[in-house]
Amino acid sequence: xxxxxxxxxxxxxxxxxxxxxxxxxxxxxxxxxxxxxxxxxxxxxxxxxxxxxxxxxxxxxxxxxxxxxxxxxxxxxxxxxxxxxxxxxxxxxxxxxxxxxxxxxxxxxxxxxxxxxxxxxxxxxxxxxxxxxxxxxxxxxxxxxxxxxxxxxxxxxxxxxxxxxxxxxxxxxxxxxxxxxxxxxxxxxxxxxxxxxxxxxxxxxxxxxxxxxxxxxxxxxxxxxxxxxxxxxxxxxxx
Amino acid sequence: xxxxxxxxxxxxxxxxxxxxxxxxxxxxxxxxxxxxxxxxxxxxxxxxxxxxxxxxxxxxxxxxxxxxxxxxxxxxxxxxxxxxxxxxxxxxxxxxxxxxxxxxxxxxxxxxxxxxxxxxxxxxxxxxxxxxxxxxxxxxxxxxxxxxxxxxxxxxxxxxxxxxxxxxxxxxxxxxxxxxxxxxxxxxxxxxxxxxxxxxxxxxxxxxxxxxxxxxxxxxxxxxxxxxxxxxxxxxxxxxxxxxxxxxxxxxxxxxxxxxxxxxxxxxxxxxxxxxxxxxxxxxxxxxxxxxxxxxxxxxxxxxxxxxxxxx
Numbered sequence: 001x002x003x004x005x006x007x008x009x010x011x012x013x014x015x016x017x018x019x020x021x022x023x024x025x026x027x028x029x030x031x032x033x034x035x036x037x038x039x040x041x042x043x044x045x046x047x048x049x050x051x052x053x054x055x056x057x058x059x060x061x062x063x064x065x066x067x068x069x070x071x072x073x074x075x076x077x078x079x080x081x082x083x084x085x086x087x088x089x090x091x092x093x094x095x096x097x098x099x100x101x102x103x104x105x106x107x108x109x110x111x112x113x114x115x116x117x118x119x120x121x122x123x124x125x126x127x128x129x130x131x132x133x134x135x136x137x138x139x140x141x142x143x144x145x146x147x148x149x150x151x152x153x154x155x156x157x158x159x160x161x162x163x164x165x166x167x168x169x170x171x172x173x174x175x176x177x178x179x180x181x182x183x184x185x186x187x188x189x190x191x192x193x194x195x196x197x198x199x200x201x202x203x204x205x206x207x208x209x210x211x212x213x214x215x216x217x218x219x220x221x222x223x224x225x226x227x228x229x230x231x232x233x234x235x236x237x238x239x
Numbered sequence: 240x241x242x243x244x245x246x247x248x249x250x251x252x253x254x255x256x257x258x259x260x261x262x263x264x265x266x267x268x269x270x271x272x273x274x275x276x277x278x279x280x281x282x283x284x285x286x287x288x289x290x291x292x293x294x295x296x297x298x299x300x301x302x303x304x305x306x307x308x309x310x311x312x313x314x315x316x317x318x319x320x321x322x323x324x325x326x327x328x329x330x331x332x333x334x335x336x337x338x339x340x341x342x343x344x345x346x347x348x349x350x351x352x353x354x355x356x357x358x359x360x361x362x363x364x365x366x367x368x369x370x371x372x373x374x375x376x377x378x379x380x381x382x383x384x385x386x387x388x389x390x391x392x393x394x395x396x397x398x399x400x401x402x403x404x405x406x407x408x409x410x411x412x413x414x415x416x417x418x419x420x421x422x423x424x425x426x427x428x429x430x431x432x433x434x435x436x437x438x439x440x441x442x443x444x445x446x447x448x449x450x451x452x453x454x455x456x457x458x459x460x461x462x463x464x465x466x467x468x469x470x471x472x473x474x475x476x477x478x479x480x481x482x483x484x485x486x487x488x489x490x491x492x493x494x495x496x497x498x499x500x501x502x503x504x505x506x507x508x509x510x511x512x513x514x515x516x517x518x519x520x521x522x523x524x525x526x527x528x529x530x531x532x533x534x535x536x537x538x539x540x541x542x543x544x545x546x547x548x549x550x551x
Contacts, residue, residue, distance in 0.1 A: 004334055004368060008341035013327065020329045020370075076325030079292050084342050085315035233309075237294070 010081075010091065014098035028106050032056060036110040040117050046202030054173050054195040057107060057132050061139025062146070062164055065099045066156035069147035069235065081236060088232035096144060096228050100136040107132050114201050124201035127210035127217070131194040134220030138190045139164075141224045145231050148238045171195060176207075190220040243268060243303060243394050243425040244289060250297035251288050259285045259449045261298070266394065266425040271416065273436035274429040275533060276446035277545055282429040283322055283398050285446070289427060290319035290396040302394070315343060318392030320400060324379035328372035332363055332382050335371060336389065343390035350389070357385035360411065377403040384412065388419075395419065395426045401435055413439055431546050433534045437461075443533060447541045457533070464531040464539060466505035470512055473497055473525040482515045491535075493544040500544065502535050 007013035018025060035056055039049040072078050081091055111125055118124075146159035168174070170182065171191035177183045186192045193208070193216035200206035200213070244266040252258035259281035266272060274282040287293040288300060291308040299306055302313045326335050333354060340350035358364040361381040371379065380403040387395060395416075401409045416426055416439060430436055436443055437457055444454040453460060467490065472478075474497055483499075484492045488507035493500045501512055509528055516523060537545040 004331055006337040006341075007330070007334060008337070008347075013330070013338050016334065017327060017329045076321065076323030077327070079321060079323070080325050082292060083290065083314060083317070083319055085311040085313075085344070086342070087309060087311065239293070 010094040011098035011101070014095070014102065018102055028102075029109065032060070032106050033109050033113075036113050040110075040113045040202070047199065049202050050195055050198035051173050053110060053198055054135075054171075054191050055168060057103075057135050057194060058139050058164055058168060058191060060106060061100065061103050061136040062143040062160040063157060064103060064143065065096065065140040066143030066146040066150075066160050067153040068099070069095075069144055070150055070153045070156045073147065073238070074152065078236060079239070088236045089229040092144065092232040092235055093225060093228045096137065096140045096224070099143075100133065100140045100224075103136045103140070104129075104133055107136070114198075118201055121201045121204065123210050124197055124206075124213075127197040127213040128194065128201060130214040130217030130221075131190070131197045132217070134190045134217035134224070135194045137221050137224035138227075141227050141231065144228070144235045148231075148235045167191065190216070193217060193220075241268065242266065244301070244427075246289065246295075246298065246300045248298035249285070249288060249295050249300055251284055251293060252296045253284075257281070257284075257449065258296070259288070259446070262444075262446075262451055264289070264444065266427060268393070268423040268425055269420050270442065271420050271426045271428070271440040273440040273443045274427065274446060275431055275433075275436055275443055275537070275545065277431060277543060280446040281449035282431075282446050284449075286319075286396050286398050286427065286429045287321065290317060290321070292319065292321060315390065316393045318387035318390070318395045320380075320383045320387045320397045322398045324376065324383045324403075326371040326379060326382060329370055331368045331370055332358065332374070332378075333367040335382065336386060339386045340389045345390060353389050354385075357388055360415070361385050362408070375403075377405065377408070380404060381408060388415075391424075393424060395424055397426070398429045399432075400428055401430070401432060409435075433532045433545065436533055445533070445537050445540065445545075447537070447543070452540045453536070460533065460536055461531070464502075464536045467531050467535070467539075468503045468507070468509065468528050469531050469535050470501040470503060470509050471527050471529065472499045472501070472523050474499055474522050475524060476522045478522055479515060483512055486511060486515065488512070491538045491542055493538055493542075495544060500535075500538065502531070502539055 005016050007016050036053060039052055084091060111128060115122060115125055143160055146156050150156050150159050167189055168191055170185050171189040172186045173191055173195050177186050193213040196206045196208050197210065197213040200210060242265055246262055246264040249262040250260050262285060274285055276282050288295050291314055294308060303316060305313060307313065336354040337350060340354060345353065358367050361384065363378060363381055384400065400412060404412065420426055428440065440457060442455065443457055443460060445452045480492055480494060483489055483501055488504050488511050489501055490504050491502040503509060534545040
């Protein structure tokens, strides 16, 4: 038997616990596969696949992080994190980054499926990866914030979906924004770029270039990091 | 003497109006201080503020001369065990210990030595590779103590440290705390265990409804009740508590379940209480007179018992 891995940092601890929860690990990896496989390989139009996969990515990021943080608050782990000799922003940033990275690993399987389905549009894969990272980071921050408003993991779902669904609509995921104002708003939301990159890969009819979607993903990673710093005390110091 | 921890008019309130109010406290190196009070008296809240887990609503707290509760340099010198024995349940005790040791800045070699030393001390070494979710509450409490000791903090703040521990573990803990105190660690314990406080602590703060009702050295506090006696009655059926309370020799009466405690004034004769029970003495199954302790002092000062019946 190999010796157990020893976590020295928060991200290592997250990875070890993720790996040790075998059943959760299998569910987490199978879940996007089961949704993405029929979407990408059926005769359904690519536009529906792009819509569903954008929603899936957003939900995975926000619900996962919100539910975990809410559960940790309920059982007293949030206080243990609070008492670590580190600034709250550093603690939450590492937790959110680890959560988003694990979510991204989940979504890699979707990328592989797209790559096999559309081998001529591989240029879109880095754009999808970075835009998905931006969405997952932003949604993990949303989940963290929602966890500070709620008392149980169940309540987190409501607190997350209330802002998430209008944001997805405003991003043009369901229907392209016609009015100039709505179009301008859509540019401020991370889902727009993931949706566009998926459209690029699955339909060949995107609004933007792969570079623009990839760059937006990087920008939203930075914005999420800044928001995490601002929210850290609220999230970590609420009982 | 340098002060490790100092609180002035410390207040922490909750929306329901409960909390702690205007508490003054100083902790010097090597001092052992007990925060005592019944459930809901505010001792856990006070410990949370002193341990930087909660910010004060009013007043000031300073640790090693700084009032920044989020300062990593402060938290690195604190060891805190709160009421919930929270751990990463999927990980083993060793992994939990390792995580906290490394987060508190211990080098891998030192961390390994101290984790082994701590787990052996707590009797958890054999179960070190077991996931914490399989641990009993007592084992989890022991693991919390081990984790709090790992980085050799200068201040230890422990909420009900003997809760869930068997007698042997309790003795081992008392011994360890005495050694730590001798080596300069300042220790604050929230407890309503009178015997633990009297045996271990140098100073006591008695809290009632969030306020300090009295504080001082244990021996000095006990002089306030010296010469008085406590009469403890085990009863089958209700007895005339008001009649007993009205006696001039009686300072306080408390009843909890089948136990009635009567605090008698200095020089009072227990027979005067027994006279009230005349004709109903068959309601009393056992009776005992004992020297008063901090619990009796608390009862005298507040009129309410310090401990629940089961905790006596």
